Amino acid sequence: MILQLITNPIGVSSLAKREILRFLKVYIQTLLPPWINSALFMYIFGIAIGGQLNFTVPGITYLEFIVPGLVTMHMISGAYENTASSLFIGRWHNNIQEVLLSPLSYLEMVLGLLAGGVARGLLVGSGILLIAFTFTGSGIRHPLLLLFFMLMITVIFSCAGMLAALWADDFDRLNLWNIYVILPMVLLGGVFHPLNLLPDILQTFSRFNPIYYLMSAVRYSVTGTAETNIWLCAAMAFLLASLFGLVTVILFKIGYKLRT
């Protein structure tokens, strides 16, 4: 349905290409770090420490447990950082006007910018899964479901990055959301631990944490082991992606901090 609303496909693909090439050109900063970090996490936590743990999730090793968490964590930060930095720098240098002056619709502008975040998130996530395969040798149980969740997660956090870039007036404020909101939610969402290892109060908090459901969904898609109802996760992911997408398009339409 969204594709039918695109009347300037060349415009959208030009913007998308610009956004994708922007992060590919600096792959040393954008792609290699999450892959290297994940490999180190897998070795240190998954093998060196994980091998000593009395791990309680049946059917999977601790290493297999943390892989989907690492994938989700780095997809979130990759997607978020890509759109946040691109749009904020565009506002900072005022070259966002190149896009605002064009006949792209507001939806098309958002889709073009979104493409960079989604592509970066998917590349980061796929790379980590490939690295994980060399450690675990395990395949992916539900690849199509995984693709759906990877897409939803990258859309949600690419939009979140754009919202932060619109809201922030300086670089300090741009990083606030990532440091004080997203990262704690990601870590408490179960990258390294099953929910039942937490104290009751944090378990309750985690049940209100949408990232916990997204991470559980990715874990189910990769390992076949679920802590939550997968259809609830799918519905929530789709609703969140739609909501964040809609809010972003509306802010572009009203010109929030884009037009005077």
Added chain:
Amino acid sequence: MRDSGNAIAIHNLCKSYKTLEALKNVTFTVKRGDFFGFLGPNGAGKTTTINVITGLSNYNSGEVRIFGHDVTRDYRQARQLIGLCTQEFNFDPFLSIFQMLVYQAGYFGIPANEAGQKARELLKRFSLLDKQHEKYRALSGGMKKRLLLCRALIHDPEILILDEPTSGCDLELKFLIWDQLALLNKEGKTIFLTTHYMEEAEKLSKTIGIINHGHIVKMGAKEDILRDKSLQDVFLEVTGIE
């Protein structure tokens, strides 16, 4: 007010920034093919008017049409017809100037091959072809000015809007830009020029509008406005500057 004979038609346009009324019931038209000089002191409302026309500013009330297309309702059609040469050098710092022009053309729906050819033609026309692989920061101030013109023209717009295009230029560059603007107007483009240089407006414009404190205080054909006075005298008279 749907009149495609007018390139730009502005009716009762009002725009405020918090407590400052920047534009107060501004009404005027610019005919297709005109060379319109838009003058006014600093803060008079020139750039605000341009921003509203191009969609970079919202407005409180009134109507703005580009060849009959409302800039809010039919913003896509309106923007397709406008090329803006901004006052500031707001280029993408990560791209070469050739890439920047090709992407810009792409946003206007021009395929990459055609965009590349068009970019080379424009870079050649403005003597920047040998700099095509440089980033804009490597260019001199005069080159950046010419690049602004290339970017504004990349999609072959019907209307070229220029916000003080020769400010800070040396004489040679000023003459080059004047020649190009006159040529573009001769080729059929409608030119909307804001400037602080009276001789520039006097030399190039066919129609002149003067804005002061958000009001249009003078509007008409250059010959009618300059019957027995210089443009500078008219400007000082209507703006009350002593």
